[in-house]
Amino acid sequence: MAIDFDSFVLTAATADLSDEPGARGHADLVEFRMDMADGPLAALKAYDGELPILATNRPTWEGGEYDGTDADRLTDLAETTAIEAVEAIDVELESITAGDADAVLEMARERDVAVVASAHDFEGTPDEIELMETLTTACEHADVGKLAVTAKDRDDTLALLAVTHKLATDGNTVATMAMGEAGSHTRAVAPVYGSRIGYAPVDPAEATAPGQYDLETLAELVSQLE
Numbered sequence: 001m002a003i004d005f006d007s008f009v010l011t012a013a014t015a016d017l018s019d020e021p022g023a024r025g026h027a028d029l030v031e032f033r034m035d036m037a038d039g040p041l042a043a044l045k046a047y048d049g050e051l052p053i054l055a056t057n058r059p060t061w062e063g064g065e066y067d068g069t070d071a072d073r074l075t076d077l078a079e080t081t082a083i084e085a086v087e088a089i090d091v092e093l094e095s096i097t098a099g100d101a102d103a104v105l106e107m108a109r110e111r112d113v114a115v116v117a118s119a120h121d122f123e124g125t126p127d128e129i130e131l132m133e134t135l136t137t138a139c140e141h142a143d144v145g146k147l148a149v150t151a152k153d154r155d156d157t158l159a160l161l162a163v164t165h166k167l168a169t170d171g172n173t174v175a176t177m178a179m180g181e182a183g184s185h186t187r188a189v190a191p192v193y194g195s196r197i198g199y200a201p202v203d204p205a206e207a208t209a210p211g212q213y214d215l216e217t218l219a220e221l222v223s224q225l226e
């Protein structure tokens with residue numbers, strides 16, 4: 001597998017691959033938000049940047065912008081695994097547990113592409129037991145289990161950090177972040193507790209989730225806290 005997540009991977013999230021040169025100085029990986037892009041497969045095939053790619057094709061039902069059928073969405077995602085620069089893909093945990101993602105998972109495995117199984121809560125932060133269950137299930141199905149919640153206060157962020165710490169110290173590869181203003185600091189702090197992916201836009205005006213820092217700021221904060 002070309003990319004592993006054995007240490008923290010700073011990821012520049014974008015819908016425009018021409019952002020990549022601006023990300024090189026700080027990022028290890030580019031998350032290409034196919035669902036927010038025009039002609040995403042053609043853009044990926046034409047990509048000649050230096051950073052490897054994590055391909056994400058987020059549906060509207062998981063907070064993204066892809067509003068076609070799930071079968072088409074996952075077929076497009078599967079197609080990206082044949083592209084040299086694509087070293088990881090993001091698959092929604094809900095698609096995985098429903099059995100809808102079997103073909104894309106199999107393709108990724110065959111082509112040695114890493115899988116991030118992701119779950120999002122755009123409304124709030126479930127209790128610690130539920131966070132633990134969701135993230136554990138995500139870890140069971142993929143190389144990285146990812147959980148993004150929406151924090152309203154410090155109780156929420158602490159619960160997320162506690163679960164991150166528990167699962168990471170048990171040997172799981174996790175990525176966590178709390179969205180929203182109250183959660184911003186977790187983007188810098190969660191890596192200290194074992195989170196292995198941090199997402200940030202190259203251009204702060206183009207954030208892909210609420211509460212993100214820009215790439216340069218996140219790079220600086222994470223390196224200071226290490």
Ligand SMILES: O=C1C[C@@](O)(C(=O)O)C[C@@H](O)[C@@H]1O
Nearest residue numbers: 013056148177179199208209
């Ligand atoms: O799932 C995630 C995490 C994220 O939502 C965040 O909060 O940084 C940003 C998304 O681009 C990415 O796909």
